[in-house]
Each structure stands twice: as C-alpha cells, then as structure tokens.
Amino acid sequence: MSTAEERRATAAALTLHTARIAELATDLQYARQPEVWERYGVRGRELSVRDMTYHLPFLGTAIVADEPRVFADYVAWIRHLFARLGFEDPAAAVLLACMRDAIAEALPGGLGAVAVPYIEAGVAELAAPLRRFASFLEDDGHPLRPLARLYLDALLKNDRAAARTLVLDAVARGVGLREVLLRVLQDVQREVGRLWFSAEISVAREHYCTAVTQDVIAHLYPRIMDTPRVGRRIVVACAAGESHDLGARMVADFFELAGWDAVFLGRDTPTAALAEAVREHRPDVLGVSANMSFHFPAVRDGIAAARRADPTGRLRVLVGGYQFDATPGLWTRTGADGSASDADAAVATAEALVAAVRGQGVAS
Amino acid sequence: MTALRRVPPSLDAVLRDVAFDHLWRSSSVLALVLDAQGVVIDANARAEALFDGPVVGRRGVDLVGVAGAAARSTLAHLGTRGGAVETVRLTFRDLGGATLVLGEADAGELARVERDLAAMHADLQNLTREVVRKNRALARLGELKSRFVGMAAHDLRKPTGVILGYVDLVLDGAGAALSDDQRRLLGAIRSSCSFMARVIDDFLDLAVIEAGQLTLHLAPSDPGSVVRAGARRAEEHARRADVTVSLDLEPGTARRLDASKIEQVAMNLVGNAIEHSPPGGRVVVASRLEGAAFTLTVSDEGPGIDPDDLARLFRPFERGAHGGVARVGSFGLGLSISKMIIDAHGGSLDAASGAHGGTVFVVRLPGAGERIA
Numbered sequence: 001m002s003t004a005e006e007r008r009a010t011a012a013a014l015t016l017h018t019a020r021i022a023e024l025a026t027d028l029q030y031a032r033q034p035e036v037w038e039r040y041g042v043r044g045r046e047l048s049v050r051d052m053t054y055h056l057p058f059l060g061t062a063i064v065a066d067e068p069r070v071f072a073d074y075v076a077w078i079r080h081l082f083a084r085l086g087f088e089d090p091a092a093a094v095l096l097a098c099m100r101d102a103i104a105e106a107l108p109g110g111l112g113a114v115a116v117p118y119i120e121a122g123v124a125e126l127a128a129p130l131r132r133f134a135s136f137l138e139d140d141g142h143p144l145r146p147l148a149r150l151y152l153d154a155l156l157k158n159d160r161a162a163a164r165t166l167v168l169d170a171v172a173r174g175v176g177l178r179e180v181l182l183r184v185l186q187d188v189q190r191e192v193g194r195l196w197f198s199a200e201i202s203v204a205r206e207h208y209c210t211a212v213t214q215d216v217i218a219h220l221y222p223r224i225m226d227t228p229r230v231g232r233r234i235v236v237a238c239a240a241g242e243s244h245d246l247g248a249r250m251v252a253d254f255f256e257l258a259g260w261d262a263v264f265l266g267r268d269t270p271t272a273a274l275a276e277a278v279r280e281h282r283p284d285v286l287g288v289s290a291n292m293s294f295h296f297p298a299v300r301d302g303i304a305a306a307r308r309a310d311p312t313g314r315l316r317v318l319v320g321g322y323q324f325d326a327t328p329g330l331w332t333r334t335g336a337d338g339s340a341s342d343a344d345a346a347v348a349t350a351e352a353l354v355a356a357v358r359g360q361g362v363a364s
Numbered sequence: 365m366t367a368l369r370r371v372p373p374s375l376d377a378v379l380r381d382v383a384f385d386h387l388w389r390s391s392s393v394l395a396l397v398l399d400a401q402g403v404v405i406d407a408n409a410r411a412e413a414l415f416d417g418p419v420v421g422r423r424g425v426d427l428v429g430v431a432g433a434a435a436r437s438t439l440a441h442l443g444t445r446g447g448a449v450e451t452v453r454l455t456f457r458d459l460g461g462a463t464l465v466l467g468e469a470d471a472g473e474l475a476r477v478e479r480d481l482a483a484m485h486a487d488l489q490n491l492t493r494e495v496v497r498k499n500r501a502l503a504r505l506g507e508l509k510s511r512f513v514g515m516a517a518h519d520l521r522k523p524t525g526v527i528l529g530y531v532d533l534v535l536d537g538a539g540a541a542l543s544d545d546q547r548r549l550l551g552a553i554r555s556s557c558s559f560m561a562r563v564i565d566d567f568l569d570l571a572v573i574e575a576g577q578l579t580l581h582l583a584p585s586d587p588g589s590v591v592r593a594g595a596r597r598a599e600e601h602a603r604r605a606d607v608t609v610s611l612d613l614e615p616g617t618a619r620r621l622d623a624s625k626i627e628q629v630a631m632n633l634v635g636n637a638i639e640h641s642p643p644g645g646r647v648v649v650a651s652r653l654e655g656a657a658f659t660l661t662v663s664d665e666g667p668g669i670d671p672d673d674l675a676r677l678f679r680p681f682e683r684g685a686h687g688g689v690a691r692v693g694s695f696g697l698g699l700s701i702s703k704m705i706i707d708a709h710g711g712s713l714d715a716a717s718g719a720h721g722g723t724v725f726v727v728r729l730p731g732a733g734e735r736i737a
Contacts (some may be wrong), residue, residue, distance in 0.1 A: 210482070
C-alpha cells in the first residue's frame, strides 16, 4: 500500500515525465508488437506517442485520488475505441504493459511501483466482459420519453425550429419545467454524448445539438427565473480546463427554479477566478463541475482556493460531472462536501448542506 | 503518370481503380471533367448532388464561378441545392485536351471555426442567462422600492395632515392675537406643509400605480367640466406666479371616466404650465371634440423643452427636464402620474415644443369603445 504522499509524488512525476514515458512506452509497443504497429509508419508512431500522453492523466488521477476504478473506466472506453479501430484486446493489454514498464524506467526512486496497482485495475478491466454503453433514451415508461426521442430526431435532422417548438409547446401545455429540463433536455444531451462517444455522430453534430439545447433553455429563462426567492445563493462553475458547460448551467438553472440566486461562471474557470467569485458573491454553496477525470486536480485545487477565500467557514462545496457519477466516492477526495448525479439531486443535497450549517450555527 | 510509391507494382492498377471508383461514387471531393471549350463532359456523384439540375452539358464556369487554367488553384464559393454556400479549393488539372476540376473543402479549417463558434455560442448563452437573471433582480428591487416609497409616504401623510390642521386652527382661531411676523411665519409653515403633502400624495399615487393597483372608478362625466374643476384648483398658484389662465372649453359629451383622476391630471398640467411660464405670461387650456374623442390642450409661453428631453419628460424622477431648469424640491412626478392615469383610461398624453419656446401638452381621451394608440 502506498501512502498519500507517495501517490501525490507519483502523480506529479507522471505529469513531469509524460513526454519521456510516452516515447518509451511507444518504443516498447513497436518492439513487442511490430506486426500491429509498423504498418502505420512514421505518422502512426507520432499518433501513438500523442495518445499515450492522453492516457497518462487518467492514470495520474486514479493514483492521486486512490481510485483504481478511474483508470479502469478509462480502459473500458479505450477498449471500445480499439474495437472501433479494428484492434484486438491483446493490443490494449500490451499497451498497458508497455506503459507500466516505461513508467518504471522513467520515474525516480521506485515511484513506478506506486502506479502498478492502478494499471493492474486497467488490465483486469480488459478481462471483464465488454461494457455496454446503453442508450439514455431506452423506453423506461416515462411519459416524456417519446418527446425526448422526437426532440433528438429533430436535432439530428438539423431542424432546430422544430426542436424548440416541441419543448416550448410542451411547457406551454403545462408540462413541468423541471421534468422538461431533466427528462427531455438532460437525457437527450446525455444521449448525444453517447452517440458522439460511439462515433455515431460527428463532433460538429454534437456541438450543434448542444447549441440548440442551450438556445431552447435560453427561451425558458423568463419562466425559470420567475420563482420566488429563498434568500440563498450558489456560484456554479466548470473547473479549469473543462469546456463542457451545459450540464453545469442546467444545475445552476435548477437552483434558480428552486428560488436560489444562481451565478454561473461558465466553462474553464481558472482557480483564481473561482476564489474571486466566492469573495465577490459570498455564496452559501459553490458547485464545481468536471466531466473528465483528468480534470480532477483542477477541481481539487479550485475547491482549496475557494475555501481559502471564505473566512467564515460556512461555504459548502458540491461537485458533479461524469467522472463523479462513474466513480462513486471520488468526490470525497476533492475536498468537497457532497456530490450529486443530476441537477435535481444537486439542489436537494445543497439544501441539506446549508440546513446543516445553519443548524450547527457555524460562527460567521 | 507518376507511379504510386510504396505500393507494389502488382497492386498499382487495382489501387487506381478503387481510388477512382471512390472519387467518382462516394467521395466528398467535387470532380468535373471539362472539354476544351470548358463544357462539363463528366462529373462525379458529389458534383451531381451539389448543383441544382444535371451537370453534364453545362459550362464549368457557370457551376464553379471561375474559369480554370491548368495547375491553377483557387477558392470558390459554391451555391448549393440546399441553399448553403460551400467554400472549396478548386484545382485544375490538365488531362490533355480536357481539364479535371477538383473541389475540396478544408475540413481542418471548418473544424476549428466550428469549435470556436460553438464556444462563442455557449458564452453568449451564458451572457443571456446573466441578463435575464439581472433583469429579474432589478424588477424585484423595483417592486421593493415602490413598496418602500408607498409605506414611507403613507406614514408621513398623517403627521403632515396634523401639522396643517393645527396651523389652520391657530391662523383661524388666534386671529388678531398674532403679530404680522407670526402670521407670516405660520403662513410659510402652511405653504411648505401643503407642498410636502402634495409630494407625499404624488409618492402614494406612484407607488399604487407601479404596484399595478391603480383602480379607476369609472362613471359617466363631462370631461370639460372635470377639466374646469382641475384648472380652478390651480388658480391660487397662478395668482402668486402672476400668470393668467384662460379657459376655452367646449362642452364635451359625457363618457365613462374617473372624474377625480382626470381632475388631478388637469390640475397637474395647468400647474406645470404655470410653473414654467414667465411672470405676466398666459396659459391656455382648451378642449375640443374630434369625432368621439375628447382632446385637451394646455399651452404655455415658457422657454420650451429641448427635443432630447421630451422623451424622458414622463419618466418619474426626471427632475428639471422641462425647460432644462431644475426645480428644487420637486420630484417631477406630476407628469408621469398624469400619463399613467391617461394611459389607464386608454388615452394618450403627449408634449410638443415650438422652435421659439412655448410648450403644449395634449391629452386625448377615447370615445366609448375606442382606444387611442
């Protein structure tokens, strides 16, 4: 078992030596499986080195958070990617072995051994049955499911006017805003993410769908913001480097629906800006969002800075995003007070946290 | 033709066939073959899909907008069947007596632009969210302000009434016991207190109207008589200001209106005209029937209103807008309250100034069932 200090040092060394590890690991791959890799030529090797630099931050997060599952989840995704590219599982297994050996060679003072259990979690994932990434719009009997499917169809047909009309008409007919936001817009955006991940739609199409959904939500703002105020405030932001902001914005909107004053700072919020927002707005709760697990250090650093900016000790912090859903318990390593898997749960968790602060009578 | 490198000679021919087949049937690259006169003699599936109607037989320059020369390369903006304009880089290759035109979009550039547009769209939506959020916060603050003003005015009204009552009592009851100085001082107290009472009434009116609680007590009344009563209430003001008020009121036809509110409007407009008239000046109050509509004009001989100030004349707390002269102690509420009252009657209140001074306020009240825009 490694200590927290050793894990931090290993993650830091991984970041420092990423380029060298990537080169070493790729050399090993080519040496061990020339029949797989040589055919891709010089350009193929360049891409292999680049991909290795993508893999390492996920391993780093797994190590620093002491969550082997973070890396296993990533390997599950790599398996799908390799299957799509026509590689067999042995190629992924060799890749992980090369990564392990390159790390052992590149990291000083036996730090490479610290990484081994986390890489082994990835190896174990390769032996497990292939994970199935099910559609988010499978029929679950919910009355809004057909509307969600129609909305997605309209998005995939480039028909943004029809998509907007579908949602706005439903709201005008009296369908609840929360239900529409959660069961139509949120579920469809998750499905759009899955379709992109499965290479069924292009990046441009994913951006288009997201933009239309943002536009639809903007049309709902006058209703969303019309709730009587409850005198509480939240600041919501995406962690530094995180560019996917729709989920976080929906969380902010849910707080508005619940009567909170919800300030949304947008995507890619630098740590300093997060702290400044806490000083300026003095929120009851700070919400930090990050989807990819390699943003974990940014989330942790942002929360630490925000806490330093709150001399009252009353600030409560929530985290959310795909990585925290995929790895239960990961949030506890961020310094946050809680985590929520969707916007509705975020409001409930925040209200419980704030009620607890008031109940404890934390000195202000 | 240059031999393809790397591929064994045995594969060369089949590779060319497959590559050509892909280019002709399913590639996103546009391909046209032009004869020596520049007429299309063959085209790939992409070209057929891109342009409106058959491609073979048309002039290449009509399709791609530029006439080609061998080895030339240029950007072209192509209007497509779907209405979108696609930018492609055209390359012209000499086939010996014919020309191959290839057109290819820069996928890398498109991806970069698309990514940046998506980011800007997201930022714009975030700004929209902030604007809506702040507008709501401002609206809530506005409601709070109206409530505060209403409560403060309500609480001030009673003591003001008490002061006025006791001053009247002393002035009327003490009679000859008062010295001239005491009478003058008590008169000043009374005058200031009356002004304060009017300001408080304006605040209360404004608070009620802004809270959406203005209730009209409509009953059939002759607007001309109501205006006359309002103008009379300004007589003392006119006398002190040495201004003559002339009434030229045609008998109107009775219509449903809130007589006390319209009287208040008349008093406000006449009082405002007196205030901006020079000593010895004249204020003309005239009414006419224009069809079923009742029109009231109040004209003064004051300095007039700058055109830039006309737009904000009826906004609350725009002090000193009229004539550019700040009126110390006035909140400029009379005109905005008057406009709100006339609006509530479905009428209109406007103001105009001549190039050489003088201002006219025009009130129009609709006949039964009419509404004046």
